[in-house]
Amino acid sequence: MINPQDRFWSEGQNYCGPSENPTTETYCNVWDWDQLRMVKVKGTAKLFPPEEDRELSILARFADYLSPEVRAITVDDDGLLTGVSTNPEEDDTLFLAYIPFPLCGSLADCRTIQYSKLQELDRLGPFIDLVSYENESGISQKVVFKFNVLNKPLRLQMAWDELNILKSLPPHPNIIPFDRVVLEDQESRVIGFTTKYIPGGTLANPKIPFRFQWLQQLTQVVDFLNLELGIMHQDIALRNLLIDPCTNSIVLFDFDRAASGKKRLYEGRDDVTSVVFTLYELVTNDTSFSDIPHSDRHIDMVQSISEWIVSRELDSEVSKFRNFLSEWVATRRSGGDMERYLNAPHRFTWPDLPTAPDYNVPFEMGTTWDGKSNWITGHRSRSTAMEMGQYCFRWERPPQSRSSIDAENSVK
Numbered sequence: 001m002i003n004p005q006d007r008f009w010s011e012g013q014n015y016c017g018p019s020e021n022p023t024t025e026t027y028c029n030v031w032d033w034d035q036l037r038m039v040k041v042k043g044t045a046k047l048f049p050p051e052e053d054r055e056l057s058i059l060a061r062f063a064d065y066l067s068p069e070v071r072a073i074t075v076d077d078d079g080l081l082t083g084v085s086t087n088p089e090e091d092d093t094l095f096l097a098y099i100p101f102p103l104c105g106s107l108a109d110c111r112t113i114q115y116s117k118l119q120e121l122d123r124l125g126p127f128i129d130l131v132s133y134e135n136e137s138g139i140s141q142k143v144v145f146k147f148n149v150l151n152k153p154l155r156l157q158m159a160w161d162e163l164n165i166l167k168s169l170p171p172h173p174n175i176i177p178f179d180r181v182v183l184e185d186q187e188s189r190v191i192g193f194t195t196k197y198i199p200g201g202t203l204a205n206p207k208i209p210f211r212f213q214w215l216q217q218l219t220q221v222v223d224f225l226n227l228e229l230g231i232m233h234q235d236i237a238l239r240n241l242l243i244d245p246c247t248n249s250i251v252l253f254d255f256d257r258a259a260s261g262k263k264r265l266y267e268g269r270d271d272v273t274s275v276v277f278t279l280y281e282l283v284t285n286d287t288s289f290s291d292i293p294h295s296d297r298h299i300d301m302v303q304s305i306s307e308w309i310v311s312r313e314l315d316s317e318v319s320k321f322r323n324f325l326s327e328w329v330a331t332r333r334s335g336g337d338m339e340r341y342l343n344a345p346h347r348f349t350w351p352d353l354p355t356a357p358d359y360n361v362p363f364e365m366g367t368t369w370d371g372k373s374n375w376i377t378g379h380r381s382r383s384t385a386m387e388m389g390q391y392c393f394r395w396e397r398p399p400q401s402r403s404s405i406d407a408e409n410s411v412k
Contacts, residue, residue, distance in 0.1 A: 147192030230344030
């Protein structure tokens with residue numbers, strides 16, 4: 001089940017007047033990652049001050065009980081529900097035209113699976129489900145399904161890059177194996193991908209004892225990605241390091257921030273720095289440095305701390321971990337590290353994110369100065385696309401709490 005703290009996300013507060021005036025009508029578009037839908041929460045500026053995101057806790061009270069047709073709710077200044085709306089015009093969800101598989105030449109050699117053949121088993125987090133399907137031999141496969149529901153340029157690019165990176169990576173014992181491209185059933189559009197499911201949990205669980213060999217594996221896989229393939233993961237963190245109970249090895253996943261060469265390479269997100277801060281957090285359970293922007297973090301902030309207070313079970317003395325880490329950092333920093341990354345011998349590339357042809361279909365947007373209809377192309381709301389008869393893949397689903405109850409009742 002999705003962590004309740006991660007379930008809702010707000011696009012911010014929208015004021016129909018001065019935000020300083022407590023009576024100003026205000027609305028907030030809130031995404032529910034459990035039901036994969038947006039709900040507009042309406043009230044006043046008194047209830048929704050800038051950047052406090054109070055709308056998240058308000059919607060959380062009602063989300064599981066709202067009809068799927070509800071597009072907006074209205075609350076009073078105490079956050080109590082005063083009305084609901086099913087008017088499609090209240091729906092500000094943007095139209096997301098997924099790319100037809102035939103237009104994705106870089107994915108032509110990938111195995112595919114239809115969305116309808118995936119059986120949901122659990123919802124692991126935003127954009128991530130645990131699912132199963134029967135392969136061509138009739139054998140059930142349990143996999144992780146990753147997808148994107150947001151029409152945000154960066155999010156779309158991240159999803160495209162991660163898919164192309166994962167399907168191109170050579171097999172490696174410490175990298176999550178790619179499985180299949182997921183296609184929606186009606187028009188064979190690419191809506192996500194699956195990877196192998198590893199049930200051991202992540203190192204974000206402080207109860208998992210940490211082994212010295214896992215630090216060795218982490219530095220080795222980082223060297224392989226950076227110096228052989230020219231890939232910078234850029235999100236080395238405890239939450240992205242699985243423990244494979246079958247091999248007793250760590251497995252790195254979540255490549256949606258990964259860079260190839262200078263493409264989408266961000267300041268302060270180099271993997272060497274991230275390994276240092278990750279090991280420090282793992283050993284000490286001190287998360288204070290995670291609040292510092294990556295561009296402002298420096299290795300010396302933690303390397304210079306004379307004593308790391310051990311807060312997790314380790315299979316060796318902490319000095320062994322620190323000495324190994326210092327030697328590895330010194331090797332990587334010994335001149336020309338960035339040049340070696342940029343000149344990696346086995347770098348692979350992939351084409352730019354294609355544009356779905358759906359956005360080339362003109363739609364009416366107001367009128368011109370002389371009163372004529374103004375027709376434009378490009379991005380549009382989902383309600384506009386549906387009015388025009390354009391195909392819209394719908395992600396909406398019941399809340400998991402309700403799905404669990406329905407499943408139990410069906411068994412009875």
